[in-house]
Amino acid sequence: MPTPLLRGHVPGMGDSMPSERRAGHATLDEQGLSQNLGTPAGDRRDAIGIVRSDRRRPRRRAPPKGRRLSVRCLAAAMALALLGSPDRAAGAAPRQVTIGNGAGALRYPDAQKALNLQPGDTVYIAAGRYSGFSLGNLSGSAAAPVTVTCDPQAVFTTETPQVNAFPNIAHVRFENFRYETYKSTCMRITGASHDLLFKNFHITNVTGYTFHIYDAAKVFNGTRESAFYNFRWENVVVDGKTDGAAISSSDYASVSNLKSVLLDFEIYRCTFRNFDNTAQAFPVIGLDKCFNLRVHECTFSDIGMAASPIGHNVCIGGAGYFKVYNNKFTRQWANDVRIWPMKLNALGYGGKDAVSRFYNNISWEKRKYPVYEHNVVPQADLDKSSGYLSRTSSEICFNTLYRSRKAADSKDPYCGQLVDVYGADVAIRHNLIIEPEADAPFDPRRNYVYHLGAGPQPGLAVENNLVFRTPALAGLVDTVQFVPSRSSPAKDAATRRIEYITQDHYNHDRYQGAAADVGAVESPDAGK
Numbered sequence: 449m450p451t452p453l454l455r456g457h458v459p460g461m462g463d464s465m466p467s468e469r470r471a472g473h474a475t476l477d478e479q480g481l482s483q484n485l486g487t488p489a490g491d492r493r494d495a496i497g498i499v500r501s502d503r504r505r506p507r508r509r510a511p512p513k514g515r516r517l518s519v520r521c522l523a524a525a526m527a528l529a530l531l532g533s534p535d536r537a538a539g540a541a542p543r544q545v546t547i548g549n550g551a552g553a554l555r556y557p558d559a560q561k562a563l564n565l566q567p568g569d570t571v572y573i574a575a576g577r578y579s580g581f582s583l584g585n586l587s588g589s590a591a592a593p594v595t596v597t598c599d600p601q602a603v604f605t606t607e608t609p610q611v612n613a614f615p616n617i618a619h620v621r622f623e624n625f626r627y628e629t630y631k632s633t634c635m636r637i638t639g640a641s642h643d644l645l646f647k648n649f650h651i652t653n654v655t656g657y658t659f660h661i662y663d664a665a666k667v668f669n670g671t672r673e674s675a676f677y678n679f680r681w682e683n684v685v686v687d688g689k690t691d692g693a694a695i696s697s698s699d700y701a702s703v704s705n706l707k708s709v710l711l712d713f714e715i716y717r718c719t720f721r722n723f724d725n726t727a728q729a730f731p732v733i734g735l736d737k738c739f740n741l742r743v744h745e746c747t748f749s750d751i752g753m754a755a756s757p758i759g760h761n762v763c764i765g766g767a768g769y770f771k772v773y774n775n776k777f778t779r780q781w782a783n784d785v786r787i788w789p790m791k792l793n794a795l796g797y798g799g800k801d802a803v804s805r806f807y808n809n810i811s812w813e814k815r816k817y818p819v820y821e822h823n824v825v826p827q828a829d830l831d832k833s834s835g836y837l838s839r840t841s842s843e844i845c846f847n848t849l850y851r852s853r854k855a856a857d858s859k860d861p862y863c864g865q866l867v868d869v870y871g872a873d874v875a876i877r878h879n880l881i882i883e884p885e886a887d888a889p890f891d892p893r894r895n896y897v898y899h900l901g902a903g904p905q906p907g908l909a910v911e912n913n914l915v916f917r918t919p920a921l922a923g924l925v926d927t928v929q930f931v932p933s934r935s936s937p938a939k940d941a942a943t944r945r946i947e948y949i950t951q952d953h954y955n956h957d958r959y960q961g962a963a964a965d966v967g968a969v970e971s972p973d974a975g976k
Contacts, residue, residue, distance in 0.1 A: 542568035542592070548602070550576030553610065559586040567619070568592035575601035580610035580632070588619035590643065597623040605629050609656070615639035623647045630654040633692070638663040643678040653688040661697045661708065668709040668737075668836065670794050677711040684718040689732075694720055696734040703737055703767050703790070703825065704832035710738040710768070711797065717745045723761070724752035731762035731786075738768040739797040743775060751780035762786045767825060769804045769840055774953050777811040777819070783868075784811055786821040790830075791840040804842045807946075808953045810930055810968045812850035814864055818899060819852075820844050824871035841873035841907065845946055846958075848930050848968040849879070850919070851886040852896075866913070867898040873907035874898075878942045880967030881915045882922045890917045912943045914966050929954075930969045938966040 545563050548554055554573065556562050563571065567589040573581075573596070581604060588594035603626045610632040616639035627634055627649070633656040637644075641661075651658060661676055668674045676697075686694045695715065697708050713735065720732045732748060735741055748763045761782035764772060769791055777784045784806075791802035804822075811819050822842045830837050844867050852864025864885060867876050876898055884896040897913045914937065916922035923936025930953075932938045942964035952958050952970035965971055 540566065542566070542570065544570045544572055546572045546574055548574040548576055548578060550574065552578065553580035553582075554578055555580070555582045556586075557582060557584045557613070557615075559583050561585070565594055567594065569594055571596045573598040573602045575599040576603075578602065578604050579606040579608075580604070580612050582611065582613045583617060583620075584613060584615040584639075586617050586620060590619060593619040593621050593643070593645075595621045595623060597621075598625050600624070602626065603628055604634070607631050609633075612636055613638070614641065617641050617644065619643045621645040621647065622649075625649045625651075627651045627654055627658075631656070633657045633660050635659050637661045637676070638666070640673065641676055645680050645682065646684060647680075647682045649681075649684040651684070651686045651694075654686070655690050656692040657696050658686060658689070658692070658694045659696070661695075661710065662699060664699070664707055666708050668706040668794075670836070672711065672795060675709040675711050679710075679712075680714045680716065681718055682716045684715075686718075686720050686732075687722055689720075689723045691728070691730065693730045693734045694723075694732050696731070697738065698731075698734045698736050698766070702829045702832070703788075703837060704829045706737065706833060706836060708737065709792070710735055711740065711792075711795070713738060713741045715741075715743045715746060719747045720751070720763070721747070721749045722752075723750070729761045731765040732782075733764045733766075734762070735766040735768065737792075738766055738770070739792045739802070741766075741768060741770040743770065743772045746775045748775065748777045748784070749779055751782045768792075769802050770806075771804075772806045772809065774808045774955070775810075777809065777814060779813050779815070781815045781817070783817045783821045784809065784814070784819045786823070787842070788823045788825045789840045789842050789871075790825045790837050793836055793838060798838070801948075802840055804840065805845075805948070806843070807845045807847060807949055808951075808968045809847045810850075810953060811847070811852075812927070813853070814849075815853045816864065818865045818868040819847065819849055820866065821868040822871055822874050824902075839871070839873075841875070843875045843877075843946075844879065845875070845877045846942075846949055846952070846964070846966070846968055847879045848882070848953075849884070850882045850927060850930070852884050853887055865896055865899045868901050869898055869905055869908060870902045872905045874905065875909040875911075876913060877909070877911045877944070877946070878964065878966045879913045880922065880938050881913065882919055882924070882927075883917065884915065912941070912966065914938055914941065930967065932965050932967065932969065932971045934971070936965070936971075939971055940964070941966045 559565060565586060586594060605628050612633060612635055614635050614637045618641060666674065697710055699707060715733065723732055732751060743764055751761055751763055763777060763780060763782050763784050765786040767788040767790055769789055770787060772785055787804055789804045791798045806820050825839055849866050866879055866881055881896050896915050897910060919927050922938060923933045925931045925933050940961045940963045945959060950958055953968040956970045956972050958964050958970055960970060
């Protein structure tokens with residue numbers, strides 16, 4: 449397997465000399481072990497990169513004692529300046545380190561040491577077709593994260609499973625990655641990992657878990673360090689996915705084990721489409737024991753289903769409390785959100801905002817399942833959680849649902865109401881529902897707003913939701929932007945303000961007139 453190449457220089461400087469010929473230039477083998485091409489035969493480098501020799505040399509007279517310290521200091525300074533070391537001087541200019549020679553797998557289990565990286569440095573993956581990538585034991589800082597980025601012509605592709613391990617990474621930005629026909633988990637994140645950004649990824653035709661954040665040895669003990677925290681995905685496109693979630697931490701075990709607790713995750717302006725889980729259902733996003741997840745301004749479309757008649761799928765699922773807002777969902781055989789709401793009684797994640805909220809979302813041409821499913825965490829699991837976990841509520845407000853479908857072809861009884869209620873404490877307010885169950889005749893006696901899947905529930909509050917047989921009766925300008933017209937009965941029809949909702953789906957002011965409009969979209973008409 450070819451050896452990845454380290455190029456520790458600033459682009460544009462020193463390129464006139466072939467990199468493989470420069471004396472003292474370092475390469476990295478697949479285990480990230482440093483070799484030096486400019487060291488004479490028989491010599492070796494010690495742990496900090498200084499040349500040591502195995503050859504016998506003539507004995508030299510030692511310099512006078514007064515000169516020994518200065519000579520040693522000078523030698524050390526020259527070695528650090530020329531060769532670099534893991535202890536580069538504070539304030540040194542950030543470096544770019546290039547890895548990869550165009551093929552094979554890139555493996556750096558001890559990246560900080562092997563690549564001699566400091567906060568603010570950049571790791572650049574050269575053009576080529578690579579089968580895998582592992583990076584471990586790497587930390588930048590909050591002020592100066594390490595950036596890992598790819599050449600536009602770099603792509604990861606494999607037909608065989610790879611072990612792509614990312615243990616103990618913190619304050620690292622991963623940017624501009626491309627995976628194509630990738631039959632393996634892309635990134636398996638473990639250990640003391642936190643403050644990570646995944647930005648500008650384009651992932652097509654993949655299987656397995658794309659991002660898997662889970663470590664069975666990481667059990668929450670009330671400290672932030674015992675959790676994964678501050679992860680963000682931005683402008684990530686996953687197009688074509690089978691047999692695994694795009695972003696997952698699920699272990700399919702009781703939440704009381706408190707393994708791999710997640711804090712403050714964010715998924716922003718991402719696109720998930722063409723998921724086809726035909727044999728076994730996987731969520732697009734499946735995060736358990738996740739507290740204060742924010743998913744916003746994302747698009748979910750053409751999400752497949754598992755085999756009938758029990759076939760099902762989920763766009764966003766898990767246990768914890770989620771804030772899901774300003775998203776678009778279309779043509780999915782799935783709940784938009786399926787959640788077991790609970791809060792974490794530690795570190796400030798158990799206060800009044802520890803509530804699951806679904807608002808300003810637009811969902812249309814969905815099949816089979818309700819938009820939002822509110823479930824109950826078993827009391828036995830809460831009792832075994834050492835007091836860390838307790839139930840919380842759900843709020844479903846200012847959403848628009850258009851042309852839900854009963855999925856008659858799937859031979860199952862489910863239909864597409866707005867909310868499926870299986871537990872207590874659910875508020876459903878100011879939602880707009882148009883042409884529900886489009887394949888069946890409209891029945892004005894039907895409850896298209898919610899379904900009581902487990903019978904009546906305490907704490908259910910349903911207020912001012914509007915249902916219309918057609919878009920014309922709803923008074924929409926169109927069914928593309930879903931904007932109410934001046935004559936729409938949804939205009940100024942909200943009966944209360946909701947403190948945390950200040951803008952609509954398109955980030956217009958929510959309260960422009962006498963009251964807010966019902967549904968996800970506020971008319972920007974200045975004449976309101």
